[in-house]
Amino acid sequence: MVGRFFVQEDSFPLFATAAKGTEGMLRDELRERRFRGVRATRGGVSFVGSLTEALRACLEIRIAQRILVQLASFPCVSADDLYDGVRAIEWHHWTSTKHSLSVRAEGRTDALVHTGFVAQKVKDAIVDTLRARFGERPNVDRDDADMPIFVLLKNGLASVYADASGEPLFKRGYRLEALDAPLKETLAAAIVRWSGWRGEGDFVDPMAGSGTLAIEAGMLAKNIAPGLTRKRFSVERFAAFTDADRAWASRHRTFLDAAIKRDFEPSILVADAAPDACRISKANADRAGVRIRAREGFLDQLSLPREGATIVTNPPYGERLAMDEALMRGLRGLMRLEWKSLHVLAGSDAVLRALASRSTRWLDLANGDLPVKLVSYE
Numbered sequence: 241m242v243g244r245f246f247v248q249e250d251s252f253p254l255f256a257t258a259a260k261g262t263e264g265m266l267r268d269e270l271r272e273r274r275f276r277g278v279r280a281t282r283g284g285v286s287f288v289g290s291l292t293e294a295l296r297a298c299l300e301i302r303i304a305q306r307i308l309v310q311l312a313s314f315p316c317v318s319a320d321d322l323y324d325g326v327r328a329i330e331w332h333h334w335t336s337t338k339h340s341l342s343v344r345a346e347g348r349t350d351a352l353v354h355t356g357f358v359a360q361k362v363k364d365a366i367v368d369t370l371r372a373r374f375g376e377r378p379n380v381d382r383d384d385a386d387m388p389i390f391v392l393l394k395n396g397l398a399s400v401y402a403d404a405s406g407e408p409l410f411k412r413g414y415r416l417e418a419l420d421a422p423l424k425e426t427l428a429a430a431i432v433r434w435s436g437w438r439g440e441g442d443f444v445d446p447m448a449g450s451g452t453l454a455i456e457a458g459m460l461a462k463n464i465a466p467g468l469t470r471k472r473f474s475v476e477r478f479a480a481f482t483d484a485d486r487a488w489a490s491r492h493r494t495f496l497d498a499a500i501k502r503d504f505e506p507s508i509l510v511a512d513a514a515p516d517a518c519r520i521s522k523a524n525a526d527r528a529g530v531r532i533r534a535r536e537g538f539l540d541q542l543s544l545p546r547e548g549a550t551i552v553t554n555p556p557y558g559e560r561l562a563m564d565e566a567l568m569r570g571l572r573g574l575m576r577l578e579w580k581s582l583h584v585l586a587g588s589d590a591v592l593r594a595l596a597s598r599s600t601r602w603l604d605l606a607n608g609d610l611p612v613k614l615v616s617y618e
């Protein structure tokens with residue numbers, strides 16, 4: 241969208257970023273939570289709303305990685321276009337010289353290829369605009385800014401955003417300890433959503449590592465909002481976030497807390513061959529407010545508590561995987577168990593070959609930079 245948006249309008253273009261392949265599920269999640277103007281694009285989902293709606297998304301949405309508030313979007317090919325476009329934003333509506341800022345940039349145009357230079361140019365334009373108005377400049381704080389600014393150069397446009405989440409949303413706060421290769425919590429939430437499990441029957445992850453899939457499943461089933469464990473989000477530190485907004489935020493946290501199904505204990509079982517996995521998964525789950533059962537054990541010894549479990553799991557990656565006979569035997573054995581559905585996030589062909597059966601559904605995803613396939617048997 242090309243144009244400028246000012247804070248008085250009280251409704252802005254918002255953007256929720258998503259891991260590749262999860263955009264459709266994020267769109268559905270935003271619609272379910274009654275956000276407005278929701279539209280999936282590559283890399284995320286656009287919607288509209290006020291700053292409190294941006295905060296509501298940080299608190300409630302499980303799959304988004306960041307929530308961005310779009311301040312402006314304008315044609316940009318050169319450093320001058322960038323500087324002039326950023327100077328035209330009414331920064332005094334958004335921030336003040338008492339509020340620190342940081343600038344991060346991605347993307348490029350033919351003439352602007354260094355993200356470090358782009359970020360510097362944008363920072364200069366913001367500082368010059370505020371200094372011209374107030375006679376003093378705001379501080380830059382790279383690590384903990386009150387208002388983190390994000391600039392994206394793409395298809396001849398510069399889009400300037402304020403990052404409402406601050407720390408990315410996968411940092412929920414419950415995973416203080418992890419084993420190797422943990423999934424991002426936001427990707428785990430997407431995989432749980434894909435599995436269709438909402439708390440009925442057993443949920444089993446037999447290669448649970450730090451327990452992320454099981455914990456996200458438990459939080460979903462118990463209606464624990466993913467942002468409740470975070471003390472605050474960046475948007476609450478914006479100068480434009482008013483006292484009335486703060487009062488709303490406090491009421492909304494209370495409302496979300498009261499909506500947790502505290503009396504409902506879904507049946508969640510995790511296992512892993514690594515000796516520390518049980519302890520770590522349980523400690524992480526406790527912090528998230530979820531109760532899980534955990535056992536140490538190899539996949540080829542797995543037996544299900546009852547028929548009809550939903551199994552959701554993420555085997556190891558790596559080249560030596562195919563040589564791990566116990567794991568390959570375990571994967572083949574998984575196909576013979578009496579589950580309701582089985583969902584495997586596979587990072588290698590060796591895993592898919594071991595499952596040796598045609599999936600009912602599949603989805604290409606990215607786990608960080610690694611292309612992975614989520615396959616389902618139902």
Ligand SMILES: C[S@@+](CC[C@H](N)C(=O)[O-])C[C@H]1O[C@@H](n2cnc3c(N)ncnc32)[C@H](O)[C@@H]1O
Pocket residue numbers: 419420421422423424446447448449450451452453511512513514517537538539540554555556557566567570
């Ligand atoms: C990619 S990690 C899972 C990460 C997990 N999804 C998380 O978010 O923390 C794979 C896990 O499989 C476990 N594993 C490897 N071989 C196994 C086997 N034969 N039986 C059971 N677990 C195994 C590893 O100990 C490791 O924790």
